[in-house]
Amino acid sequence: MANADLPPGTETHGVSLEELYRRELLRMVRLAYLMTGSREASEDIVQDAFMRISRRYDSIMYPSMYLRKAVTNGCRSWHRRRRLDGHRVPFQDTDITLPEDCIEFWESLAQLKGRQRLALALRFYDDLSVDDIAAAMSARPGTVKALLHRGLAALRDQVVQ
Amino acid sequence: MTIGPPEKQNLEDSLRHLMARLADSAIPDVAPIPPRAKARRPRFAVAAISVVAILVAGAMVLVLSHHSTKVVTLGANSSTTLSQTAANSVPTTIAAPVTSAPQALVTDRTLPIAGSALAIDGDRLYVLQRTSGGSDVAIVDIQSGRVLRMSAVPPNAVAVSVGFGSLWLLETGPTRPSDPPAGLDRLSMDNLNVQAHIATDTTGQLISFSSNGVWLGEAASIVEVDPLTNMLMRSVPLSGLVSGLAATGNEVVASGINAAGTRSILWEVDANSGTVTGQRDIDAAASLSNVAAITPSSYFVSLIDVRGSTILERHFWVAGSNVLPVLASGNIAIPASADSVWLAETATQAAVASVELVTAPGVFAEVSVPGPVRGLIADSTHVYVVSDSALAVLARPSR
Numbered sequence A: 001m002a003n004a005d006l007p008p009g010t011e012t013h014g015v016s017l018e019e020l021y022r023r024e025l026l027r028m029v030r031l032a033y034l035m036t037g038s039r040e041a042s043e044d045i046v047q048d049a050f051m052r053i054s055r056r057y058d059s060i061m062y063p064s065m066y067l068r069k070a071v072t073n074g075c076r077s078w079h080r081r082r083r084l085d086g087h088r089v090p091f092q093d094t095d096i097t098l099p100e101d102c103i104e105f106w107e108s109l110a111q112l113k114g115r116q117r118l119a120l121a122l123r124f125y126d127d128l129s130v131d132d133i134a135a136a137m138s139a140r141p142g143t144v145k146a147l148l149h150r151g152l153a154a155l156r157d158q159v160v161q
Numbered sequence B: 001m002t003i004g005p006p007e008k009q010n011l012e013d014s015l016r017h018l019m020a021r022l023a024d025s026a027i028p029d030v031a032p033i034p035p036r037a038k039a040r041r042p043r044f045a046v047a048a049i050s051v052v053a054i055l056v057a058g059a060m061v062l063v064l065s066h067h068s069t070k071v072v073t074l075g076a077n078s079s080t081t082l083s084q085t086a087a088n089s090v091p092t093t094i095a096a097p098v099t100s101a102p103q104a105l106v107t108d109r110t111l112p113i114a115g116s117a118l119a120i121d122g123d124r125l126y127v128l129q130r131t132s133g134g135s136d137v138a139i140v141d142i143q144s145g146r147v148l149r150m151s152a153v154p155p156n157a158v159a160v161s162v163g164f165g166s167l168w169l170l171e172t173g174p175t176r177p178s179d180p181p182a183g184l185d186r187l188s189m190d191n192l193n194v195q196a197h198i199a200t201d202t203t204g205q206l207i208s209f210s211s212n213g214v215w216l217g218e219a220a221s222i223v224e225v226d227p228l229t230n231m232l233m234r235s236v237p238l239s240g241l242v243s244g245l246a247a248t249g250n251e252v253v254a255s256g257i258n259a260a261g262t263r264s265i266l267w268e269v270d271a272n273s274g275t276v277t278g279q280r281d282i283d284a285a286a287s288l289s290n291v292a293a294i295t296p297s298s299y300f301v302s303l304i305d306v307r308g309s310t311i312l313e314r315h316f317w318v319a320g321s322n323v324l325p326v327l328a329s330g331n332i333a334i335p336a337s338a339d340s341v342w343l344a345e346t347a348t349q350a351a352v353a354s355v356e357l358v359t360a361p362g363v364f365a366e367v368s369v370p371g372p373v374r375g376l377i378a379d380s381t382h383v384y385v386v387s388d389s390a391l392a393v394l395a396r397p398s399r
Helices: A017-036 A039-055 A061-082 A100-111 A114-125 A130-137 A141-160 B003-027 B042-056 B060-066
Strands: B093-094 B105-112 B117-121 B124-131 B133-140 B145-152 B159-161 B166-171 B185-186 B196-198 B202-209 B214-218 B219-228 B231-237 B240-248 B249-260 B262-270 B275-283 B289-294 B297-303 B308-314 B323-324 B331-337 B341-343 B352-359 B361-368 B371-376 B380-386 B391-395
Touching: A017 A061, A017 A114, A017 B003, A061 A114, A100 A114, A100 A141, A100 B060, A114 A130, A114 A141, A114 B231, A130 A141, B117 B380, B124 B159, B124 B352, B133 B159, B133 B297, B145 B185, B159 B202, B159 B323, B166 B202, B185 B202, B219 B240, B219 B341, B219 B380, B231 B323, B249 B391, B341 B371, B352 B380, B361 B380, B361 B391
Parallel strands: B093 B323, B117 B159, B202 B240, B289 B331
Antiparallel strands: B105 B391, B117 B124, B124 B133, B133 B145, B159 B166, B166 B185, B185 B196, B202 B214, B214 B219, B219 B231, B240 B249, B249 B262, B262 B275, B289 B297, B297 B308, B308 B323, B331 B341, B341 B352, B352 B361, B371 B380, B380 B391
16 A cells, blocks of 8 residues: 655555556646646646556556656657647647636746756645656756756746735 | 745745646546436436336347447547556546536537538538438538539448548448448548448448558447458457447447346457457446547547436546536537547437537537437537538537
């Protein structure tokens, strides 16, 4: 069973795939949304991540962390594909009606570099530690701290309002 | 740029709040539906309960014709394989609440074109018309509403669909001595000339396309036709009677009932190998209506539950499902996008029928159209509904 005292993404194996799916699906879709801004893409990315996990579930030591890494990579691939397709402006999901303050916040968030936004979402939405973010992003902790610092500085005016 | 400790804490707290608010607003939570939710339209519930009774009585042939399915694929190419997992064999249900009153769809225009099935390709609609004298296929220009061409087809034609650059016409087994045998015709999309005829023993209106093949439903199996050779490629026997079929990419899903008529079943088939990779039993109390639509991440199944309520289940490939309460019974359905489907009520012969757009939380929009509805199909901006008297063009609302 999962240890409820551990922060998200850090418990060891022992949780079933079904339980992991039930517990993490919505959170991961929302996390992916913060990185992509597209609900449809987020659902597909997360489903794809679960699909990858399911193929080798028994051999994965930290399934929650693996899941975050798969979702993170999926989001980066999605952005890469968009760039290759010639898209230069942040995605705006016209199918979703957001409150006014959320629209402004998303516009600010979308202006950040992808890795900054990713680090901020993992830190302040998913509540991961710097070390765990580093593991999820395949980066050094120092790099993560720098990404967080610059991301926070860039968002300061918008957020403090 | 430096940020002082008090300011940083304040900033971080605000950021947490805004991120949670943004994520929650964009992706709303789901909650269980009430266990004894009533059918939202009693008159539909009565019809639905009748259908359940017929099913339990074992009138399988009637069931197959009653729930005849018009399935058109999403057309998305998925590289996803249908991998079965431990979790897959124990489906999870994450039920969604009944949503607030759906908004009204706008009827763009109504054309005086009757029909029994529809297919679409760009700015052209292909309308199958059945009359007492025989059957025709008409090519209709969507913008002008003009019939560009019409061609007589076998009288037992029941479905049209566009795939692999051709129009496919499905003919079921003969119901009259003069009818030709069942089969599949491949027609030119420009002049409706017959390019090939493939003899099959098809039932219902079951035709759908995977990446490499045309899939058809037979009584207790599904068959694949190779579009390169126009030959039957394989037959996949299933442990029951088939009543629904949908395919996309490398996946095929068939729905039906077991041979005893006591249980509804979903079969998941790998389109590449033709092997049945998964089988899901549907609640024994629920009667299976049809597989509605299939997307790279999930597929939709419309059901009538034990209370007579019509529901739409969204099954994810890996595990879990959403239950989406809908209005109409005896649905035919097609995908509108990866997360929503169109449904039209077909269980009634009434002059007015309901058409619904169903999204993740439930019915998003609906409208009444001239009935009884025989076929519907959608593109990214409109849905086209054909009945015995008219072709209605409805605008898709923004979400």
